Amino acid sequence: MAKNLIAKTGHLTRFILRLDSIKIPLWLVGLTFFTLIVPPAFVGLFDSQQERDAMAETMANPAMTAMVGPGDLGNYTIGAMTAHQMLLMTAVVAGLMGILLVCRHTRADEEDGRVEMVRSLPVGRLAYLNATIITLVFASIALAAINAFGLYALGIESMDFEGSLLYGIALGATTLFFGGVAAVFAQLSDSSRGTTGYSIAILLVAYLFRAITDVSYEALSWISPLAWVTKAEVYSTNNWWPILLMIGASIVLFIIANYLNSIRDLESGFLPAKPGKRYASAFLQSPTGLALRLQRTGIISWAIGMYVLGASYGSVFGDLESFFEGNEMLGQMLNGDDDVSLVEQFIPMLMIVISLLATIPPIMAINKLRGEEKKGRLDHLLGRAVSRTHLMGSYLAISVVNGFVMLSLAAIGLWSAGAAVMEEGLQFGMIYGAAMAYYPAMLVMIGIVVFMIGFIPKATSFIWLYVLYSFFVLYLGGLFQFSEWIGKISPFGHVPQAPIEEFTWGPLIVLSALAIVLMIVGFIGFNKRDIESS
Amino acid sequence: MSLLQVTNLTKKFGKFTALDGVNLEVNSGEIFGFIGPNGAGKSTTIRVLLGILKATEGEVKIFGKDAWNDAVEIHKRVAYVPGDVNLWPNLTGGEVIDLFVKLRGGNNKSKREELIKKFDLDPTKKCRTYSKGNRQKVALIAAFSSDADLYILDEPTSGLDPLMEKIFQECVIEVKKEGKSVLLSSHILSEVEKLCDRVGIIREGRIIESGSLTELRHLTRTQMLVQTKEPVNLKELKGIHEIEETEQGLSFQVDTEELDNAIKHISQFGVLKLESSPPTLEDLFMRHYEGTEKAHDTGVGGGK
Numbered sequence: 001m002a003k004n005l006i007a008k009t010g011h012l013t014r015f016i017l018r019l020d021s022i023k024i025p026l027w028l029v030g031l032t033f034f035t036l037i038v039p040p041a042f043v044g045l046f047d048s049q050q051e052r053d054a055m056a057e058t059m060a061n062p063a064m065t066a067m068v069g070p071g072d073l074g075n076y077t078i079g080a081m082t083a084h085q086m087l088l089m090t091a092v093v094a095g096l097m098g099i100l101l102v103c104r105h106t107r108a109d110e111e112d113g114r115v116e117m118v119r120s121l122p123v124g125r126l127a128y129l130n131a132t133i134i135t136l137v138f139a140s141i142a143l144a145a146i147n148a149f150g151l152y153a154l155g156i157e158s159m160d161f162e163g164s165l166l167y168g169i170a171l172g173a174t175t176l177f178f179g180g181v182a183a184v185f186a187q188l189s190d191s192s193r194g195t196t197g198y199s200i201a202i203l204l205v206a207y208l209f210r211a212i213t214d215v216s217y218e219a220l221s222w223i224s225p226l227a228w229v230t231k232a233e234v235y236s237t238n239n240w241w242p243i244l245l246m247i248g249a250s251i252v253l254f255i256i257a258n259y260l261n262s263i264r265d266l267e268s269g270f271l272p273a274k275p276g277k278r279y280a281s282a283f284l285q286s287p288t289g290l291a292l293r294l295q296r297t298g299i300i301s302w303a304i305g306m307y308v309l310g311a312s313y314g315s316v317f318g319d320l321e322s323f324f325e326g327n328e329m330l331g332q333m334l335n336g337d338d339d340v341s342l343v344e345q346f347i348p349m350l351m352i353v354i355s356l357l358a359t360i361p362p363i364m365a366i367n368k369l370r371g372e373e374k375k376g377r378l379d380h381l382l383g384r385a386v387s388r389t390h391l392m393g394s395y396l397a398i399s400v401v402n403g404f405v406m407l408s409l410a411a412i413g414l415w416s417a418g419a420a421v422m423e424e425g426l427q428f429g430m431i432y433g434a435a436m437a438y439y440p441a442m443l444v445m446i447g448i449v450v451f452m453i454g455f456i457p458k459a460t461s462f463i464w465l466y467v468l469y470s471f472f473v474l475y476l477g478g479l480f481q482f483s484e485w486i487g488k489i490s491p492f493g494h495v496p497q498a499p500i501e502e503f504t505w506g507p508l509i510v511l512s513a514l515a516i517v518l519m520i521v522g523f524i525g526f527n528k529r530d531i532e533s534s
Numbered sequence: 535m536s537l538l539q540v541t542n543l544t545k546k547f548g549k550f551t552a553l554d555g556v557n558l559e560v561n562s563g564e565i566f567g568f569i570g571p572n573g574a575g576k577s578t579t580i581r582v583l584l585g586i587l588k589a590t591e592g593e594v595k596i597f598g599k600d601a602w603n604d605a606v607e608i609h610k611r612v613a614y615v616p617g618d619v620n621l622w623p624n625l626t627g628g629e630v631i632d633l634f635v636k637l638r639g640g641n642n643k644s645k646r647e648e649l650i651k652k653f654d655l656d657p658t659k660k661c662r663t664y665s666k667g668n669r670q671k672v673a674l675i676a677a678f679s680s681d682a683d684l685y686i687l688d689e690p691t692s693g694l695d696p697l698m699e700k701i702f703q704e705c706v707i708e709v710k711k712e713g714k715s716v717l718l719s720s721h722i723l724s725e726v727e728k729l730c731d732r733v734g735i736i737r738e739g740r741i742i743e744s745g746s747l748t749e750l751r752h753l754t755r756t757q758m759l760v761q762t763k764e765p766v767n768l769k770e771l772k773g774i775h776e777i778e779e780t781e782q783g784l785s786f787q788v789d790t791e792e793l794d795n796a797i798k799h800i801s802q803f804g805v806l807k808l809e810s811s812p813p814t815l816e817d818l819f820m821r822h823y824e825g826t827e828k829a830h831d832t833g834v835g836g837g838k
C-alpha cells in the first residue's frame with residue numbers, strides 16, 4: 001500500500017531534475033559565488049588582527065545585530081567575520097531558493113493541471129510530492145557540498161574543515177527547511193500564489209522576529225529557525241545542534257506535507273476559499289482594475305511587510321543611542337562630523353537594504369504583464385477594445401505607484417518606531433528624504449523591465465540577477481571598499497547617501513530621465529511585437 | 535460586401551513559416567468555416583486578424599481598416615473566443631464575463647443571464663475549478679452577450695459536450711439571423727458542414743481550397759453502391775475510384791464531373807439497387823490530405 005503511494009518516485013525525480021537542470025545550477029552558482037568572493041576580500045582588507053578587532057568594534061551594535069545576527073566579536077577571525085556578516089543573509093536567499101523550487105513543482109504544477117496528467121499515469125499519489133522533496137534534498141546537499149568544499153579550498157587559516165562543512169550544511173539545511181515550509185503550504189493553500197506568498201511571509205517573519213529578539217531578548221530568538229543559523233556559531237564554537245535541529249524540523253515538515261497531501265483531493269486546499277461573486281464590481285471592469293485585483297493580496301502583504309521592516313529597524317535606534325552613549329571612544333571614532341548624529345550614520349546602510357527590498361514588489365508588478373502574456377491571458381484583453389499602450393500603461397502605473405508606496409511605508413515605519421524609542425526624536429524629513437532619494441533608481445529598474453518586455457521579453461526575469469547584484473555590491477560595498485565602478489553599475493550606486501553625503505539633485509534627475517527613456521522605448525517595442533503565449 | 539479581407543498573408547516565427555500567402559474573405563452576413571488539421575495555422579491566422587501577432591507580409595483588413603494599426607477600433611465591433619481559453623484562477627466566471635463584455639464596450643445583462651442559463655454555467659465558481667469546457671463556455675457567453683458585427687471563434691467547441699455543442703450552434707444561427715458574420719475555425723467537419731456558407735481549408739500554412747460548399751463539392755467524389763443483374767465492368771471508365779465488391783453490392787466512388795457517364799454506363803447492366811451518398815467535407819478533407827502527402831513524397835509543395 002505504502003509502496004503504491006510512492007510508485008515511480010524515482011522516475012519523477014529524474015524528470016523534475018531535468019526540468020530544473022538550468023534553474024537549480026544557476027541558483028547554486030549564484031549563491032556560491034557570493035559566499036566565495038567574500039573571505040578573500042576580507043583577507044585583503046583586514047590583514048591584521050588589529051584591523052579585524054576595529055571592524056568587530058564597529059559591528060558591535062544593535063543595528064548590526066538586528067541586520068546580520070550576533071557574531072563572535074571577541075575572536076573576530078576572517079572565518080568568524082565571514083560567518084557573521086554573510087551567513088544569515090545568504091541563508092535567507094537559500095531559503096528563498098527552497099521555497100521557489102518546491103512551489104514550482106507542487107501547487108504551481110497542480111494548478112496548471114500537470115499533476116493531474118502525471119497522476120493519471122501509473123505513479124503513486126504521493127510520488128510527485130516526494131519527487132519534489134527528493135529534488136529539494138539533492139539541491140540542498142549540492143549547495144552544502146559546494147559551499148563547504150569551496151570555502152575550505154580557499155585555504156584561509158581560520159576557516160577549518162569542520163567550520164566550512166558546518167557553513168555549507170547550514171545553508172543547505174535552510175534551503176531544506178523553507179522548502180519544507182513551502183511543501184506544507186502547498187497543501188494548505190489552494191493556489192500557487194498563496195503557497196509562495198505564505199512561505200515567503202514565514203521567511204520574512206522568521207528574519208524580523210530574529211532581528212527583534214536578537215537585540216532585545218536573545219533567548220526568545222530560538223523560536224525563529226533563521227536564528228538557528230547564527231546560533232551554529234560557525235568558525236568559532238561550531239555548534240552542530242541548531243543545524244541538526246533544522247534538519248529534523250525539515251523532516252517533520254515533509255511528513256506533515258505528505259500526510260496533508262494524502263488526505264486531500266487534488267486541486268483543493270485546507271485554508272478556506274471565499275465563495276465567489278456572481279458579478280464583477282465596477283472596479284474590476286478595466287485593465288487597471290483587473291491588474292490591481294490580480295495583485296491585491298501580494299501588494300497588501302508587501303505593504304505591511306515594508307512597514308514592519310522599517311519599524312523593526314527603527315525600533316533598535318533607541319538601543320543604538322544608549323550604546324553609543326556608553327562607549328565614548330567608538331563615538332569619537334565614528335563621529336567625524338558633528339552635524340550628523342551617530343544614529344544617522346547608520347541610516348544610509350539601512351536605506352540600501354530597504355530601498356532594494358522595496359524594489360521587489362514594483363518589479364513583480366510590472367513583470368506580471370509578462371507573466372500574463374506567457375499564460376496567454378493578454379489575448380482576452382487585446383482581442384477586445386484595449387490598446388497595447390493602455391495595457392502596458394496600466395501595469396506600469398501600478399508598478400510606479402507601488403514602488404512609491406512601498407518606499408514611503410518603510411520610511412514611515414523607520415521614522416515612527418525610531419522617533420518613539422529615541423530620546424531626542426528623529427526628523428521625519430531627513431528619513432523620508434533619504435528613502436525617497438532611491439526612488440529614481442527604483443524607476444530605472446522598472447524602466448529596464450519595461451524595456452525588456454518591449455524588446456527581449458524572454459529575458460525579463462534576468463532583472464532579478466541585477467537586483468541581487470545591486471544588493472550584494474552595495475550592501476557589501478558599505479562594509480569594505482569595492483572599486484567605485486562596481487557599485488556604479490547599479491542605479492542604486494548613484495544615489496547620494498543622505499544624511500552622510502551631501503544631497504544633490506544631479507544624479508537623481510539623470511536617473512529619472514534614464515528611467516523615462518527606457519519606459520518610452522519599451523512602450524514602442526511592446527507596440528510593435530507579437531504577443532507570445534507559451 | 536466583404537467584411538474581412540486577408541491578402542497574401544505570410545507569418546514567420548524566426549525561420550519557420552507558419553502562414554504562407556494566405557488569402558481569405560468573409561462577406562457580410564455569412565458564416566465562414568475555417569478548417570484544417572492541428573498545427574495548420576488556423577490560430578495563427580486568427581491571432582493576426584486580431585492584431586495580437588504582426589503579419590510578416592500581406593494585408594489584413596477588417597471593416598476596411600488595418601488589423602494591426604486600427605486594432606482597437608476594429609475590436610469594438612468584434613467578439614473573439616480564443617482557441618485556448620486561459621482564465622484567471624482566482625476570479626469567478628461571472629466576474630470574467632462582466633469584465634470581457636465591459637472591455638469590448640456595450641452591455642447586455644439580460645442576454646448574459648439567458649446564456650448562463652442555457653450553457654448551464656455556475657458563474658460563482660472560481661475559474662481555477664473550471665474544466666476546459668467550462669472555460670470555453672465563459673468565453674462563449676462573453677462573446678454572444680456582446681453586440682458584435684463579426685464573431686471570430688477559434689475551435690470553440692473542442693471541449694464542449696454534444697448538448698452544449700448544439701446550444702452553441704443555435705447561438706451561431708441566431709447571430710446569423712441578425713445579419714452578423716462569423717469566422718468559425720474548426721477541425722470538426724460535421725459542425726462546419728451544418729453551419730457554414732463558405733469554407734476555407736488550410737494546411738501547412740496555405741489555403742488549399744476555398745469556396746461555398748456547393749462549389750467545393752464539384753471537386754469531390756460521390757460514394758455509390760449498386761447491385762445489377764449482370765456484373766458490371768467499371769475498369770474502362772474515367773473517374774472511378776476505390777472499387778470494392780461487398781455483400782451488398784459493388785461499392786465505388788465517382789468524380790462528380792464523371793457522374794453522368796457512370797450512371798449511363800451502369801444502367802445498361804440492369805440496376806437492382808442504387809444508393810448514393812453526397813460527398814462529405816470529410817472526404818474532401820481527406821482527399822486533400824492524401825494529395826499533399828503524395829506531393830510530399832515526390833518533393834513538390836508543402837508548407838515548410
Ligand SMILES: Nc1ncnc2c1ncn2[C@@H]1O[C@H](COP(=O)(O)OP(=O)(O)O)[C@@H](O)[C@H]1O
Binds near residue numbers: 574
Ligand atoms: N509563437 C510561435 N512561435 C513559433 N511557432 C509557432 C508559434 N505559434 C504557432 N507556431 C507554429 O505555427 C504552426 C501553426 O500553429 P497554429 O496556428 O496554432 O495551428 P492550428 O491552430 O491550426 O492548430 C504550428 O506548427 C505551430 O507550432
Ligand SMILES: [Mg+2]
Binds near residue numbers: 577578617688689
Ligand atoms: Mg489552434
